[in-house]
Every structure is written in structure tokens, then in C-alpha cells.
Amino acid sequence: MTRTAEPTAAAARRHRTAPPRVHPAWWVAAVAFLVLIGAAGFRAATGVLIDPLHEEFGWSRGSISFAVSVNLLLYGFTAPFATALMERYGIRRVVAGALLLIAAGSGLTVFMTSQWQLVLCWGVLVGLGAGSMALAFAGTVAGRWFVARRGLVTGILTAGGAAGNLVFLPLVGLLAEGPGWRFASLTIAACAVAVVPLVVWLLRDRPEDVGLRPYGAGADWTAPPPAPPGAARRTLRALARAARTRVFWLLAASFAICGASTNGLIGTHFVPGAHDHGMPVPVAASLLALIGIFDLVGTVCSGWLTDRYDARRLLAVYYGLRGLSLLFLPMLMAGNVHPPMLLFVVFYGLDWVATVPPTIALCREHFGADGGVVFGWVLASHQLGAALVAFGAGLVRDATGSYDLAWTTAGGLCAAAAILVMAVHRPPRPAA
Known part of the structure; x- marks a missing residue:
């Protein structure tokens, strides 16, 4: 009996101490990828609803x-x-609360009768919820859970934002054309609620919570100290320090142009712009989703390239190619899908969010431990540019009857962004 029990106990001890076959970091990344898909899809759905709301109200x-x-x-x-709140209170709490906020904002739109209610529901509630799960969330997960493959994981998680377009936009377009935009809004609310249990169950805040080191960390790795109280103050202090540097303003300006030429222009106005030329809304939404498919490839590749090449040069190439594609867009709009338009979708899709991994890398290089928070502020400039162009392009359409001026102006701004990123200096190498 004793001889039999000893090997069994030893085997049990080996089983308990054996590392998992798949590092939990990859499961956390998988859940984060799903959450980012939802956040991007929920936020981008408003672009598909512009024409239905215009026609009804x-x-x-x-x-x-x-x-x-x-x-x-x-x-x-x-x-x-x-x-900063994720640093203080944990990823799970923040993300679960954000999903519930999106569900409330989307669901309440079915009762609206005036424009201020649209601003409150889709503007404020959905905006706050989606912002809590923005690209800074991808940087937080990659920074906490990965040492090796950090750039690649950042690219994969960033691509989740594009995949949201792939999943939701054709569906929202079909629902808006069929049962109506209210049914589409309720579907978005239901999807947001459905993700909450998965977040609570699988999403972990840090690898040390499960007794492990980050993926690729060596034996000498030590867990960082817990974040001090005052998350908002830390965020503002990081902004104050970064704002004294030239690098911050160059990154913020170039990333504002990035937002203007993606979320603000194409993400918001491509579907109604194509519809102006006679293209059905579900078809135009499918083209936008197709951009998301190719962005999955482009952003993952960009993360891989960021681990190996100068992030500034990568950004300059990305912005230059994006600007070139936007200059050709007015000539490609038509009532049907033709090969040149498909070429634009592929070319632009590969470049859609490819700028994020090298921008995150530059924030880490120049701002160290505050890199994640500083990237959050750079992302804020991205969305400021997006917001200005989303509103401005709508005014251009009302004033001229066409989006052509908006497409070409954005192309010129992308050329300026390529110049701005090359002005970012290389950080000094530490002494040997």
C-alpha cells in the first residue's frame, strides 16, 4: 500500500506544479480580442444608421x-x-461595466423622438462604454500579460477592432433595411449583454493573480507594485509630463489625422457616401466589413514588423499609402461593386489600423512606465480628429451634395501625417 501511494502522491505533486500547456495569457488575449470586436462593432454601427434616421425623422x-x-x-x-481605472480597479470590472453601458445606450434609442436623445444614447452612453474598451485596453492587456510577442499581440488585439466591422456592419445593414433600425439597435444591446458573463468568467487582471509570470518573462521577473490611489490624478500627471515634450505633440497630431481618415471619415461616411451613388446599404456595409477583413491581416503584420523595424518609418509608409488611396476614392464610387473599388478596399483595409502597433511602441520607448497612459491621450487625439471630420464631412455633404471634398482633403492630411512622424526623434540608447 505504501509503495503504491508514494508514486501516486509524487505524480499529483508533478501535476500541480507542471506549467499549463497553453499559457493563460493567450486565453486572456482571446477574450480581449472578442471584447474589442464588440466595442468596435457597437460604436461603428452608427454609420450604417445615418440614412435610416434621416429618412424616418x-x-x-x-x-x-x-x-x-x-x-x-x-x-x-x-x-x-x-x-488608469483598469490599473486601479481591474480589467474585469471596467470592461463588464462598459458593456452594460453600451447595452443601455443602444437599447434606449428605440424610444427616442428627438435629436438630443440620439446624442445622449448613441453619443454619450455608447461613446463612454466603447471608450472604456478602446485600443488602450489592447495596450494594457499586452503590457501586463506579455513580454515576448508583445508587438504581435498588440497587432492581433488591434485587429479585433476591425473585426468588429466585419461581424456587425453587414448584419446591422441587413437589419436596418429589413426589420428596421430599431431591431438593429436592440440586437446590438443583446450582443453587448451576452458578452458580460464571458468577461466575468475568463478575463483575469494580471498573471500573478493565477500564480504565473507574463508570457516570455524570465525567472528574474518581478511583479510590478500595485497602482497607487488617485487614478485620475495619475492620468493627468502623465499628460502634463508628456505635454512638455515635442514627441507627444507630433504623435498626437499624426494620430489625430489617423482618426480623421479612418473612424471619422470612412467608418462614418463610407456607407452613406456609397449609397449616394446608388449602392444598396447592405452592399456598402459589406464593403466596409471587407475592409475589416484585410485590416486583420494588415494590423497583425504591422505588429510583427514593429518588433523588427523602425516604428517611425513604418508609420510614414502607412500614412503615405493611405493618403494615396483616399485621393483616388472619388473616382471609384459607383452604384455597383467593380474591380477598382475592390482594389481600394484591399489596399485601404491593409492600412486601416496598422498605425496602432508602431504608435504604441513609440509611446513605450519615449514615456516608459507611463507609456500606456500616454497612449491613451494620444488615442484621445485620434478620436478628436475623428469627431471633427465625422461632423465636418456631414456638413460638406449637406452643403455640396457630395463627399468628394472630404475624401480628397483627408488624403492630403495623411501626407502631412507622414512628415510629422518622421520628425519624431529616436530615443537615446541606454549605456552598456
Whole structure:
């Protein structure tokens, strides 16, 4: 009996101490990827609803775009504080609360009768919820759970934002054309609520919570100290320190142009712009989703490249190619899907959010431990640019009857962004 029990006990001890076959960091990344899909899809759905709301209520596209602008603005300016709150209170609590906020905002729109209610529901509630799960969330997860493959994971999580378009926009377009925009809003609310149990069950705040080191960390790795109280004060102090540097303003300005040319312009106005030329809304939404498919590839590749090449040069190439594609867009709009338009979708899709991994890398290089919080503020500038262009492009459409001026102006701004990022200096190498 004794001889039999000893090997059994030893085997049990080996089983308890054996590392898991799949590091839990990858499961956390998988759940974060799903959450980012939802956050992006919920926020981007407003672009598909511009025409249905215009037709039912008679509101101008500019006034509807104003609600989208509030959404984008809060999406951006919530991110720095959400990052600090995740440091203080944990990822699970913040993300679960954000999903419930999105569900409330989307669900309440079915009762609205005036424009201020649209601004409150889609602008304020959905904007705050989506901002709490913005790209800064991707940086937080990658920074806490990964040492090796951090750039790659950042790219994969960033691509989750594009995948949200892939999952939701064709569905929202079909629902808006069929049962109606109210049914589409209720579907979004139900999807947001459905993700909450998964977040509570699987999403862990830090690897030390389960007795492990981050993926790729060596034996000499030590857990960082807990975040001090005063998350909001820390966020503002990080902004004050970063704002004294030239690098911060160069990154903020270039990333504002990034937001203007993606979320603000294409993400908000591509579907109504294509519809102006006779393209059905579900078809235009499917093209926007197709952009999301290719962005999955482009952003993951960008994360891989960021681990190996100068982030400044990568950004300059990305912005230059994006600007070139936008200059050609007015000539490609038509009532049907033709090969040149598909070429634009592929070309632009590969570049959509490819700028995020190198921008996060530059924030880490230049701002150290505050890099995640500083990136939250850089992301706020991204959404400020998006908000201004979302509203401005709607006004251009009301004034000229076309989006052509908006497309070409954004192309020129992207060329300026390529120049700005090359002006960012390389951080000094530490002494040997």
C-alpha cells in the first residue's frame, strides 16, 4: 500500500506544479480580442444608421453626424481614464461595466423622438462604454500579460477592432433595411449583454493573480507594485509630463489625422457616401466589413514588423499609402461593386489600423512606465480628429451634395501625417 501511494502522491505533486500547456495569457488575449470586436462593432454601427434616421425623422446628415462626433470624442477621451481605472480597479470590472453601458445606450434609442436623445444614447452612453474598451485596453492587456510577442499581440488585439466591422456592419445593414433600425439597435444591446458573463468568467487582471509570470518573462521577473490611489490624478500627471515634450505633440497630431481618415471619415461616411451613388446599404456595409477583413491581416503584420523595424518609418509608409488611396476614392464610387473599388478596399483595409502597433511602441520607448497612459491621450487625439471630420464631412455633404471634398482633403492630411512622424526623434540608447 505504501509503495503504491508514494508514486501516486509524487505524480499529483508533478501535476500541480507542471506549467499549463497553453499559457493563460493567450486565453486572456482571446477574450480581449472578442471584447474589442464588440466595442468596435457597437460604436461603428452608427454609420450604417445615418440614412435610416434621416429618412424616418428628417434630421439632416450634419445633425446625425454630430451625435456620431460626440460618440467618437467620448470614445477617445474616456480611454486615458479607463486605462488608469483598469490599473486601479481591474480589467474585469471596467470592461463588464462598459458593456452594460453600451447595452443601455443602444437599447434606449428605440424610444427616442428627438435629436438630443440620439446624442445622449448613441453619443454619450455608447461613446463612454466603447471608450472604456478602446485600443488602450489592447495596450494594457499586452503590457501586463506579455513580454515576448508583445508587438504581435498588440497587432492581433488591434485587429479585433476591425473585426468588429466585419461581424456587425453587414448584419446591422441587413437589419436596418429589413426589420428596421430599431431591431438593429436592440440586437446590438443583446450582443453587448451576452458578452458580460464571458468577461466575468475568463478575463483575469494580471498573471500573478493565477500564480504565473507574463508570457516570455524570465525567472528574474518581478511583479510590478500595485497602482497607487488617485487614478485620475495619475492620468493627468502623465499628460502634463508628456505635454512638455515635442514627441507627444507630433504623435498626437499624426494620430489625430489617423482618426480623421479612418473612424471619422470612412467608418462614418463610407456607407452613406456609397449609397449616394446608388449602392444598396447592405452592399456598402459589406464593403466596409471587407475592409475589416484585410485590416486583420494588415494590423497583425504591422505588429510583427514593429518588433523588427523602425516604428517611425513604418508609420510614414502607412500614412503615405493611405493618403494615396483616399485621393483616388472619388473616382471609384459607383452604384455597383467593380474591380477598382475592390482594389481600394484591399489596399485601404491593409492600412486601416496598422498605425496602432508602431504608435504604441513609440509611446513605450519615449514615456516608459507611463507609456500606456500616454497612449491613451494620444488615442484621445485620434478620436478628436475623428469627431471633427465625422461632423465636418456631414456638413460638406449637406452643403455640396457630395463627399468628394472630404475624401480628397483627408488624403492630403495623411501626407502631412507622414512628415510629422518622421520628425519624431529616436530615443537615446541606454549605456552598456
